[in-house]
Amino acid sequence: MNYTFDFNAVSLRPLIEGLVVTLELTVAANLIGVVLGFPLALLLMSRIVVIRWPATLFVEFFRCTPAIVQIVWFFYCVPMLFNVFLGSMTMGILALGLNLMAFNAEAYRAAIQAVPREQIDAGIALGLNPLQRVVYIVLPNALRASVPVLLTNGIVIFQQSALVAIVAVQDLMYQAKTLATETYRPIETFTIAALIYFAVSFPVAQVVGWLERRRQVLTS
Amino acid sequence: MTSASAPLVSIRALHKSYGPHIQVLKGLDIEMKPGERVVVIGPSGGGKSTLLRVVMGLEKIDSGSVTFGGRPYISSAGAGAKTVIDTEVRRSIGMVFQHYTLFPHLSVVQNLVLAPCKVRGEKKASAVRRAEALLERFGLAAKANAYPAQLSGGQKQRVAIARALMLDPKLMLFDEVTSALDPELVAEVEQVILQLAGQDMPMMIVTHDMWFAKNIASRVIFCAGGVVVEDGPPEQVLGAPREERTREFIDRVFHIKQ
Ligand SMILES: Nc1ncnc2c1ncn2[C@@H]1O[C@H](COP(=O)(O)OP(=O)(O)OP(=O)(O)O)[C@@H](O)[C@H]1O
Ligand SMILES: [Mg+2]
Numbered sequence: 001m002n003y004t005f006d007f008n009a010v011s012l013r014p015l016i017e018g019l020v021v022t023l024e025l026t027v028a029a030n031l032i033g034v035v036l037g038f039p040l041a042l043l044l045m046s047r048i049v050v051i052r053w054p055a056t057l058f059v060e061f062f063r064c065t066p067a068i069v070q071i072v073w074f075f076y077c078v079p080m081l082f083n084v085f086l087g088s089m090t091m092g093i094l095a096l097g098l099n100l101m102a103f104n105a106e107a108y109r110a111a112i113q114a115v116p117r118e119q120i121d122a123g124i125a126l127g128l129n130p131l132q133r134v135v136y137i138v139l140p141n142a143l144r145a146s147v148p149v150l151l152t153n154g155i156v157i158f159q160q161s162a163l164v165a166i167v168a169v170q171d172l173m174y175q176a177k178t179l180a181t182e183t184y185r186p187i188e189t190f191t192i193a194a195l196i197y198f199a200v201s202f203p204v205a206q207v208v209g210w211l212e213r214r215r216q217v218l219t220s
Numbered sequence: 221m222t223s224a225s226a227p228l229v230s231i232r233a234l235h236k237s238y239g240p241h242i243q244v245l246k247g248l249d250i251e252m253k254p255g256e257r258v259v260v261i262g263p264s265g266g267g268k269s270t271l272l273r274v275v276m277g278l279e280k281i282d283s284g285s286v287t288f289g290g291r292p293y294i295s296s297a298g299a300g301a302k303t304v305i306d307t308e309v310r311r312s313i314g315m316v317f318q319h320y321t322l323f324p325h326l327s328v329v330q331n332l333v334l335a336p337c338k339v340r341g342e343k344k345a346s347a348v349r350r351a352e353a354l355l356e357r358f359g360l361a362a363k364a365n366a367y368p369a370q371l372s373g374g375q376k377q378r379v380a381i382a383r384a385l386m387l388d389p390k391l392m393l394f395d396e397v398t399s400a401l402d403p404e405l406v407a408e409v410e411q412v413i414l415q416l417a418g419q420d421m422p423m424m425i426v427t428h429d430m431w432f433a434k435n436i437a438s439r440v441i442f443c444a445g446g447v448v449v450e451d452g453p454p455e456q457v458l459g460a461p462r463e464e465r466t467r468e469f470i471d472r473v474f475h476i477k478q
Contacts, residue, residue, distance in 0.1 A: 118320040121278050122380075126335035127311040127387060136334060140325045 009185045010192055018175030019196055025092055025171060026158040032097030033157070034150060037104030044109050055105075062102035068163045071095045075167040092164035092171075100157045104150055111146035112138060148211045155201045155208075162197070172196060226290055228254045228391060228422055229275065234284035236270055244270045246446035248284070252424070252439075257417055259425045259437035259454070263469060266444045268426040272393045275424065277310040279303075288312070289390070311339065314384030315393040318400050321380040322368040328355065329364045332383050339387070347386070354382045358412055374405030378412050385416075392416065392423040399428060410436075430473060434458055442466045 043055035062070065074095040079085050086094070115138050123133040165174035176193035180186040229252040236245040244267040252258055260268045273279045275286065277294060280303040286294040293309040296302065322331050332351035336342040355361050358378045368376055377397050384392060394413060398406045410432050417423070417436050427433055433440065433454065440457035442450040442465075450457050450466045461467045 116320045118317050119323065121273075121276075121315075122317065122321050122323070124278055124310075125276055125313070125315040125384070127307075127339040128335060129307075129339075132338050136338065137323055141323070144325060 003187070005188060006185065007188050007192070009183050010179060010188045012192070014175040014179055015172060015189075015192060015196060018170060018172035019200075021089075021170055021174075022158070022161050022172040023200075025089075025096060025161045025164065025169070026154070028093040029096035029100050029157050029161070030154050032093070033100030033104045033153065036097075037101045037150075038108050040101055040105035041108035041112065044105055045112065059102040059105055062099045063106070067096075067099055067160045068166070070099055071163050071167060088164075088167055088169045092161070092167065092169040096157055096161055096164070099160070100153055103153045103156075104146075107146045107149035107153060108142065111142040111149070114145060115141045145215070148208045148215070151204060151208045151211070155204045158201060159197060226254075227251045227287075228256070228289060229424075230287045231275070232285045232287075234271075234274065234286070235282040236267075236274060236279060237282055244446055245274070245281075248443075248446070248448060250441065250448065250451075252422070255420050255422055255438075257423050257425065257436055257438045259427060259433045259440045260443055261427070261433060261440060261457075261469070261473075262443040262449075267446050268443055269395050271443065272315065272395045272424060272426060275391075276313060276315045276393055277305045277307070311387065312390040313393065314387060314389035314391070315395070316377065316380045316384055316397045318396045322371075322376055322383070324368050327365050327367055328360065328371070328379050331368070331379060332386050335383070336386050351382070351386060354385060355379075358382055359408075372405060373401045374408045377401065377409045381409075381412055381416075390422065392421055394423060394425045394427070396426050396428065398432070406432075428473065430458065430470075442469065444469070 040055060040059070043051050044059065046052045046055070071092070075088075075091055078091070119137055119141060120133055123137045128136065161171060162173035165171055165177060168174070172193055176189050180189040183189065229250070231248055231250040234245050234248040235243075237243040248267075248271065250258075260271060262268050270279065274281055274294065281294060281296045283296050283298045283301075285292065285296075288309045289312075291309055292306065294303065294305050296304065322328075323334070326334065329348060329351050332354070333342075333344065333347035336347040336350070337344055352361065352364060355364055358381070360375060360378060360382070363371060363375060363379070368379070371379065380397075381392075397413075398409050401409065406429070410429070413423070413425070413432075414436060423436075425433075425436060437454040437458075440450075440452065440454045441448055442457055442461070442463070444465055450461055450463045452462075456462065457466060458470060461470055
């Protein structure tokens, strides 16, 4: 290969601007996912079929279709079907946020159902009423257990957010593509973009690993 | 009838199954007097845990009834019928389990004061004072602010016992509280239970530890196949059982132990 690398040809400025947009998308989607995922998990566990069924369908739709299809679908179908026109950034946030909400709901549900039966029995034996058992035993147990999965889902969404570049949200990926075309330096540009994604994801992944190891020690 | 001889717990024709095919308790009758310490022994799967869980009010029953201190506590008219449990009576019974008993997200003191504060509305400061006194008594004062994960198995079980005692139970249930422990930690937990026995705490104990059974029991019930096979003082049931099935079981258990 006869290629001279020239990283100086790539200006960092637009990439950093793109990163800010990517982080905005990530934070907003995580707010939706972390907050609304929880009530959705409660619906998933409802004993009432007409509540549980639509919630399950919602979750499975997001889990069983590619994220890129969800984003494109949102972008083209929501305006046509519902006659609402939102900015591309809002659309991106909604698409990513709803996707994350579905995955986080599953994380919450699994964590709630993993609370050992004995913990609830101990609560009954101590005279706590059903609401107190949920508030003081089940939820604190489950929320702690779900933190590593929520964080992992959060980084996945940070990475998936690159997909919204195709619907013209000016995130890191979009800026990288533009820059690569302008500078004719795709290798350098995309390498730097990848390193930026990595620099954000990697530390969070380490934290997740640490939390999981600590949890194993704590619950054994 | 005087209150001294009136039963503390009276179990009548108790039937309990898990689903349509697993019949666990098949007509159990047990009468327990105040101050008695009943040890329940029997083969694995014989329904000992189920019996204690029923008395704790954790299980639905098919039919039969349980009264506590002369008050109706648990009843069911028949399979499929609703099990009625008086939750106020339930609050005067405490139980310690084999596993996962402490709340992992709460410190030792918080584990102890949770129920008194939330269930009885006791002031935090007063509950903490009582908790600290109890921990002191059980040799756990230094662990008051530790989390369950930082405790040994024996310490965890002692904390679980202290937590149950915070509610001044009138009956304590112990379901194999030492069988998940390393052998060297068994004694410290058994000591605490013996200490309670010295204060005339009525208790129902499931254990496979025959030494402990001998030392704590005022009465032993051998339970197998969902019925009471033999019921009597420890010298009889453990020492000179009248029933063939009891004898076989005792021989086998002692054989394994020695
Ligand atoms: N939640 C449950 N669902 C279905 N079957 C159960 C359940 N709990 C217990 N059983 C069954 O009921 C029977 C009695 O169980 P139980 O735990 O009361 O026995 P045990 O005398 O305590 O035995 P061990 O000495 O092994 O603790 C067993 O056959 C067991 O498999
Ligand atoms: Mg058992």
